[in-house]
Amino acid sequence: MCGIVGYVGSKPALSILMDGLRRLEYRGYDSAGVALVDGSGVSVTKAAGRISVLAAQLTEPMSQTTGIAHTRWATHGAPTDSNAHPHTDASGKIAIVHNGIIENYRALRTFLDKKGVKFTSDTDTEVLAQLIGLSYDGDLEEAVRRALHDVAGTYGIAVVCADQPGLIVAARKGSPLIVGVGKDEYILASDAAAILAHTSHVVYLADGEMASITRDGLQTTTLDAIPVTKDIEQVEWSLDQIELAGYDHFMLKEINEQPTSLETCLRGRIDLSEGQVHLGGLVDRMRDLVHAKRFILTACGTAWHAALVGEYLFEELIRVPVETEYASEFRYRNPIIDEGTVVIVVSQSGETADTLAALEEARQRGALTLGVVNVVGSSIARETDAGVFLHVGPEIGVASTKAFTGQVAVLAMIACLIGRRKHLSASNAAQFLEALAKVPDQTRSILDQADEAKKVAERYVDRENWLYLGRGYNYPVALEGALKLKEISYIHAEGLPAAEMKHGPIALITEGMPVVCIATKGTQYDRIMNNIEEVRTRGGSVIAVATEGDHAIEELADVVLRVPDTLEPLQPLLTAIPLQLIAFHAAVLRGCNVDKPRNLAKSVTVE
Numbered sequence: 266m267c268g269i270v271g272y273v274g275s276k277p278a279l280s281i282l283m284d285g286l287r288r289l290e291y292r293g294y295d296s297a298g299v300a301l302v303d304g305s306g307v308s309v310t311k312a313a314g315r316i317s318v319l320a321a322q323l324t325e326p327m328s329q330t331t332g333i334a335h336t337r338w339a340t341h342g343a344p345t346d347s348n349a350h351p352h353t354d355a356s357g358k359i360a361i362v363h364n365g366i367i368e369n370y371r372a373l374r375t376f377l378d379k380k381g382v383k384f385t386s387d388t389d390t391e392v393l394a395q396l397i398g399l400s401y402d403g404d405l406e407e408a409v410r411r412a413l414h415d416v417a418g419t420y421g422i423a424v425v426c427a428d429q430p431g432l433i434v435a436a437r438k439g440s441p442l443i444v445g446v447g448k449d450e451y452i453l454a455s456d457a458a459a460i461l462a463h464t465s466h467v468v469y470l471a472d473g474e475m476a477s478i479t480r481d482g483l484q485t486t487t488l489d490a491i492p493v494t495k496d497i498e499q500v501e502w503s504l505d506q507i508e509l510a511g512y513d514h515f516m517l518k519e520i521n522e523q524p525t526s527l528e529t530c531l532r533g534r535i536d537l538s539e540g541q542v543h544l545g546g547l548v549d550r551m552r553d554l555v556h557a558k559r560f561i562l563t564a565c566g567t568a569w570h571a572a573l574v575g576e577y578l579f580e581e582l583i584r585v586p587v588e589t590e591y592a593s594e595f596r597y598r599n600p601i602i603d604e605g606t607v608v609i610v611v612s613q614s615g616e617t618a619d620t621l622a623a624l625e626e627a628r629q630r631g632a633l634t635l636g637v638v639n640v641v642g643s644s645i646a647r648e649t650d651a652g653v654f655l656h657v658g659p660e661i662g663v664a665s666t667k668a669f670t671g672q673v674a675v676l677a678m679i680a681c682l683i684g685r686r687k688h689l690s691a692s693n694a695a696q697f698l699e700a701l702a703k704v705p706d707q708t709r710s711i712l713d714q715a716d717e718a719k720k721v722a723e724r725y726v727d728r729e730n731w732l733y734l735g736r737g738y739n740y741p742v743a744l745e746g747a748l749k750l751k752e753i754s755y756i757h758a759e760g761l762p763a764a765e766m767k768h769g770p771i772a773l774i775t776e777g778m779p780v781v782c783i784a785t786k787g788t789q790y791d792r793i794m795n796n797i798e799e800v801r802t803r804g805g806s807v808i809a810v811a812t813e814g815d816h817a818i819e820e821l822a823d824v825v826l827r828v829p830d831t832l833e834p835l836q837p838l839l840t841a842i843p844l845q846l847i848a849f850h851a852a853v854l855r856g857c858n859v860d861k862p863r864n865l866a867k868s869v870t871v872e
């Protein structure tokens with residue numbers, strides 16, 4: 266999704282803005298632009314395409330020390346030069362960049378048309394720029410305030426004006442904005458990645474808040490001009506965590522980070538001697554969690570797959586009903602939320618629009634809401650009643666990898682934490698946690714065999730349709746493996762509960778069709794072996810993910826990828842990794858943009 270960067274200070278703004286845009290590229294975009302402002306006016310440069318296209322138009326040195334910049338992921342209006350941000354008002358003195366959707370922009374545009382305003386783009390954002398221009402009478406902050414009172418929808422905006430150089434006015438409703446606090450300088454951005462090179466001290470704007478930012482300070486108010494005191498917080502991530510660090514792709518870096526990201530995720534949270542879990546974010550909610558009558562886990566995409574693993578974990582360890590809901594469905598389905606329902610929202614970014622809306626739906630219906638989130642300070646992290654951070658570090662690749670294993674690990678810990686206060690014995694909990702504590706090292710041994718996954722990609726990369734089969738805890742992993750392949754290599758793949766194949770999809774199997782079967786040792790082993798037989802008799806080519814030491818499977822599978830043995834509920838933490846690697850290598854072999862796949866964004870902040 267779109268990215269915003271703003272700078273006000275004593276340095277030339279352009280290079281800071283362009284570097285900030287590059288650090289937000291992973292969010293996904295299709296055009297970019299920048300507005301620089303000083304006493305002589307507002308200078309806007311913008312272009313469809315990559316940031317390099319914009320940079321090619323900015324070869325002259327620009328000394329302005331105030332500016333705003335934007336990467337746009339097209340919603341209203343095609344990705345063209347004219348639809349790129351920043352947009353200006355009719356006078357050309359006011360420029361704005363905007364993340365979000367102005368839902369009533371058509372009505373506002375009709376109103377402005379009648380006022381004789383001439384539009385130069387098809388965007389909802391230009392409507393807001395013109396509205397601010399119409400409201401402007403010398404005070405930019407007041408003009409923005411007045412305009413926003415007429416706006417319905419979501420926004421994160423930054424606005425500058427030629428009459429007030431050295432000032433950026435920002436406002437937030439439903440689209441994140443963070444202000445980096447430097448020495449006599451401030452960097453405004455959609456997320457911390459664009460700020461970390463300058464400072465780790467930040468102020469998070471909340472929905473309904475505005476900020477007037479100059480090099481001398483930051484004044485925050487509500488939309489009704491009521492002053493708001495904001496704390497300066499510390500971003501826990503470092504710059505090198507958001508850089509490639511020698512890898513060619515963020516996705517491969519993050520796949521290989523999983524031993525350490527899981528160690529960090531677990532650190533200080535599991536007590537093997539007592540068979541206990543310590544999650545500081547849930548301490549005040551334990552009574553509600555122990556007495557919960559039902560859990561609803563809701564998320565999107567990969568996070569939904571992790572939530573589905575969570576459903577199996579919660580039912581096994583806590584023994585209460587659990588449902589996993591797509592956030593986009595949950596929010597519109599008039600869900601039943603009664604006394605004792607706990608809603609757990611799973612999201613890497615903490616900004617996914619559908620997931621945020623599902624959270625709001627749950628809150629309005631009185632549910633206790635927990636967040637399982639990676640980005641500290643994100644909207645979901647701030648709006649849930651309590652929660653647990655993944656602590657897996659920033660995930661830059663659009664395809665979620667270490668966040669998936671982090672989400673599963675956190676859900677496993679929550680299940681054990683609550684289960685221990687219900688029916689889970691100390692010895693069973695200790696056994697579970699001992700197995701969980703071994704997982705980071707076990708992921709290292711899987712990564713040592715990464716070449717085997719690369720060989721699978723090389724062998725089957727030309728096949729246009731794949732199936733992924735799993736049972737029990739590995740059924741969500743089959744879904745996740747298929748999504749990974751689809752979203753970065755553009756090969757069509759379908760994940761299925763293995764037994765479902767004979768209810769239709771088996772008709773798809775043709776000679777040599779790749780069928781990935783997660784066939785690790787456990788309660789479902791014999792049945793998945795039968796499914797493998799069914800695939801083979803129809804000519805399918807079986808790629809098995811199997812437990813180390815299982816040689817029987819070599820009789821049936823064309824290829825075998827190995828994972829160490831662990832308790833069945835923890836197997837997704839291991840079986841997902843070979844599938845991540847297969848997808849990565851297939852995408853590279855097909856020449857796809859692994860970290861920025863077409864049409865995709867790292868955080869889907871629009872519906």
Ligand code: AGP
Nearest residue numbers: 566567568612613614617664665
């Ligand atoms: C997964 O690889 C995708 N990037 C996508 O499905 C993602 O998991 C989904 O959009 C949810 O994102 P979130 O975890 O940030 O809410």
